[in-house]
Amino acid sequence: MILSTFIARVADGLPLVASMQEDEQIGRSLSEYQKQAKLLFSKMNQSSPPKLSIATEPYIFHYIIQDGVCFLALCEKSFKMNLAFQYLEDIQQEFASKYGRRVATVSRPYPFIEFDTYLSKAKKTYVDSRQRRHLTGIKSELHDVQRIMVQNIDDVMQRGIAISDLDEKASNLVYNSEKYKRDAKNLNLRSRNAKIAAVTSIVVTFLIYLRFWWFI
Incomplete structure (x- = not known):
C-alpha cells in the first residue's frame, strides 16, 4: 500500500x-x-x-x-x-x-x-x-x-x-567486489601455472633419469 x-x-x-x-x-x-x-x-x-x-x-x-x-x-x-x-x-x-x-x-x-x-x-x-x-x-x-x-x-x-554519499559508497562496494573477483582469478591462474610448472619439472626430471640411468 x-x-x-x-x-x-x-x-x-x-x-x-x-x-x-x-x-x-x-x-x-x-x-x-x-x-x-x-x-x-x-x-x-x-x-x-x-x-x-x-x-x-x-x-x-x-x-x-x-x-x-x-x-x-x-x-x-x-x-x-x-x-x-x-x-x-x-x-x-x-x-x-x-x-x-x-x-x-x-x-x-x-x-x-x-x-x-x-x-x-x-x-x-x-x-x-x-x-x-x-x-x-x-x-x-x-x-x-x-x-x-x-x-x-x-x-x-x-x-x-548525506544522501549523495550513498551513491559513492555503493560504487565503492561494487569496485571492491570486482577487484576481489579479479584478484581471486589472478591467484587461481598463478596457482594453476605453478602446478603445471611443477608437473613439467617432474616429467623432465623423470625423462633425464631414464636417459642417463637406463641407457648408459
Whole structure:
C-alpha cells in the first residue's frame, strides 16, 4: 500500500506537493514521516542517487529524482518495489507535463497542491488488487530493481550521512567486489601455472633419469 507521496525541488528542498493518507493501523502519526521526508529532501543535492529506497520501520521510502525534482513515496514493506517505482515514474511524467517549466520559478511551499487529485487517483490504481495484478503482468519486466540500494533511515538521519554519499559508497562496494573477483582469478591462474610448472619439472626430471640411468 502507498501511504503518502511527497514531491520537492532538489536544489533547495522546497516542498511542491504532499499527499498523505491517514490510516488507523499506522503506529506513528504520518506527520512524523512527513518530517522525515523533509529532512531527506534537505540532504539531497544534484549528486544524490537517482533512485533509492530508505527503510523507516515499519515502512519504507522509495524515491526517484528527475529534472531536479524528487518524487518520494512512503509504502508498506510488503508493497512490491517495482510497482512503487512504476508509480513514481508515472506521477513524474504527469507532473512534468503539467508543471515542469514552472518548478524553477516558484518560491512558496506547495504551489502545486492541486496535483493531489491526480496522486489520489494514481494511488487507487496501484493499490487496487486487480489493477495491481494487471500492472505487474505488463510492466514489472520493464524495471530492474535488483541494483537499487536500500539504506536505513537511522544511517541517513542520526549519523548525518548525506544522501549523495550513498551513491559513492555503493560504487565503492561494487569496485571492491570486482577487484576481489579479479584478484581471486589472478591467484587461481598463478596457482594453476605453478602446478603445471611443477608437473613439467617432474616429467623432465623423470625423462633425464631414464636417459642417463637406463641407457648408459
